Amino acid sequence: MRAQPLRLCPGDDLRSAIEQAFQGQGAAFVLQAIGSLSVARLRFAGRPQADEMTGDIEILTLAGSVSPAGAHLHMTIADAEGRVVGGHVAPGCIVRTTVELLAAVLPGHVFSREMDPATGYPELVIAGARCAP
Template sequence: MKIDVLRLKPGADLYHSLQDWAIENSIEAATVLSGVGSLKQASLRYASKKSVKVSELPSEILQISGTVSKDGLHLHMTIGDDKGKVRGGHVRPGCRIRTTAEIVIGIIPNTAFERVYDTETGYKELKVSKSVE
């Protein structure tokens, strides 16, 4: 596994920054190993909800996990507010960095992740392909 580290600066969109990185680097399969930082705006989709909840309260990124490829992302994030209240959900576009975000990514060799529509769930779900090199 190869490791890469990204530092996102104030104002960057977390979702779009990771997707752009994957496309620019032709990433077939990766996983977020660690993610910390702060947000000035959070955009999360909570479990079993169709709509996205946007919060403009400053928050700390406590944890990010998920899969990354040039074909798409599936990320979950836990954030905490200035009173210690914690919430989490699916990362959506609109998570804007406040001071920094430090993202450690593991690139998985000989593997490709694709997002394929699943009629059972109604979402694009992970399809994993392996290659022998």
């Protein structure tokens, strides 16, 4: 495992910038990130579409997996009134001032996503591993 810090800049699309930063590196996990957004797009549990929030938004936590198949990221945010929500990161989250992120790059591991009939979603597949019982 190799630690990889990353800073995203104002105007960056959070999800695509993370995917681009780790492209070609195989498998990685975002361990944590903090920062701010001007636009947050989160898909809440059980909903098919992302909700959009705008304004001064703080990232409290950000974690997930990154692979050539894309990213699966979850984030908790707080608005300017201190209200906290969290969910699945959708494209279109725009960095306001900065995002400071730490990832663990996992050389020798290969991640992909395959449709899982049990969940109905494309789920993480780790080459050479199976779902834990």
